[in-house]
Amino acid sequence: MKSPLRALTLCCCVYLIGCNSNPTAPLDNIFQDYRGQQPGAALRVLKNSKPILTRTYGLANLDQPTVITENTNFRLASITKHITALAVLMLVNDNKLGLDTTLTTIFKDFPAYAEDITVEQLLQHRSGLLDYEPLVATEPQQQLSDRDVLQLMSQQSSTYFPPGTRYRYSNSGYAVLAMIVEQISGLTFYDFLSQKIFQPSGLDRTLAYVNGVNSIADRAFGYTISNGEIEPSDQSLYSAVLGDGGVYSSLADLTRWHGLDYGSQLISPALRQKTLTPGLGDYGFGWRIDTYQGHRRYHHSGSTSGFRHYIARFPDDELTIILLTNRAGPDAQPLAERVLKLYLKPKN
Numbered sequence: 001m002k003s004p005l006r007a008l009t010l011c012c013c014v015y016l017i018g019c020n021s022n023p024t025a026p027l028d029n030i031f032q033d034y035r036g037q038q039p040g041a042a043l044r045v046l047k048n049s050k051p052i053l054t055r056t057y058g059l060a061n062l063d064q065p066t067v068i069t070e071n072t073n074f075r076l077a078s079i080t081k082h083i084t085a086l087a088v089l090m091l092v093n094d095n096k097l098g099l100d101t102t103l104t105t106i107f108k109d110f111p112a113y114a115e116d117i118t119v120e121q122l123l124q125h126r127s128g129l130l131d132y133e134p135l136v137a138t139e140p141q142q143q144l145s146d147r148d149v150l151q152l153m154s155q156q157s158s159t160y161f162p163p164g165t166r167y168r169y170s171n172s173g174y175a176v177l178a179m180i181v182e183q184i185s186g187l188t189f190y191d192f193l194s195q196k197i198f199q200p201s202g203l204d205r206t207l208a209y210v211n212g213v214n215s216i217a218d219r220a221f222g223y224t225i226s227n228g229e230i231e232p233s234d235q236s237l238y239s240a241v242l243g244d245g246g247v248y249s250s251l252a253d254l255t256r257w258h259g260l261d262y263g264s265q266l267i268s269p270a271l272r273q274k275t276l277t278p279g280l281g282d283y284g285f286g287w288r289i290d291t292y293q294g295h296r297r298y299h300h301s302g303s304t305s306g307f308r309h310y311i312a313r314f315p316d317d318e319l320t321i322i323l324l325t326n327r328a329g330p331d332a333q334p335l336a337e338r339v340l341k342l343y344l345k346p347k348n
């Protein structure tokens with residue numbers, strides 16, 4: 001399916017609640033390319049956990065034209081990682097697992113290189129596990145799962161570096177963490193998230209999507225725009241791997257999740273603090289921790305076939321921004337940071 005970008009019918013929704021400024025004109029300029037009958041975006045800014053700006057643009061589904069709303073569910077891509085980390089920490093909290101537990105303790109048939117890889121290193125991208133994508137057969141018959149990634153890792157004999165000595169962002173590590181959740185809990189990863197996290201938290205329509213097992217209400221489909229044409233790109237070979245990026249959610253559910261401090265009620269204060277304490281580099285457990293123009297920031301981007309997202313929290317300012325888009329192309333973080341200029345002043 002190809003759809004021209006000419007003669008667009010503008011389509012967006014605006015909700016301004018308690019906002020002291022009028023960001024309409026700047027936002028229209030920032031999101032000009034997301035408006036109309038094309039893949040769009042959903043944006044929310046929260047102050048003191050209350051929405052002060054919600055703005056939606058474009059379409060969730062071009063085949064059956066559906067406007068993006070605050071209830072539209074996007075594949076979160078790597079924003080999923082803080083949820084995967086939380087699932088692991090819940091098992092640690094219940095003394096079913098330790099941060100210092102090694103891979104070979106959990107998976108007995110793993111090769112010797114895994115003897116020194118701990119759960120904490122996996123959470124902080126310090127394991128050195130090889131990236132799984134280059135290891136996949138050239139003509140696979142079906143999408144990869146987390147279990148397939150685990151199998152690929154068990155067939156390797158080395159890592160990029162001695163575990164614990166360096167930082168290297170690792171989707172492989174988070175797929176393995178999903179399988180650790182399954183191994184220790186006895187539940188499938190998607191059932192663990194549903195039963196232990198989403199349902200108790202009132203995230204009624206957030207889910208880890210498994211084709212043929214569950215379904216996504218108000219689903220946004222992913223697209224790529226190239227040379228003025230729109231191409232479907234909702235799924236890739238790796239879209240069925242859950243631990244590194246398989247959760248779907250919406251502005252509405254993520255707003256509720258923000259109000260619950262991203263699951264802090266499910267683990268001890270000490271573990272929650274470790275979540276937001278960086279190891280090597282700027283990575284904690286599923287979150288990046290740094291500063292932006294002098295403001296302390298917890299954040300993560302998400303990038304996968306047909307989707308680009310960004311979420312950032314500024315705890316000292318009690319300000320949060322969530323940006324979800326259903327198009328491959330510009331990263332969402334620079335777009336979100338242009339919006340942040342309307343709300344945050346640089347600190348000297």
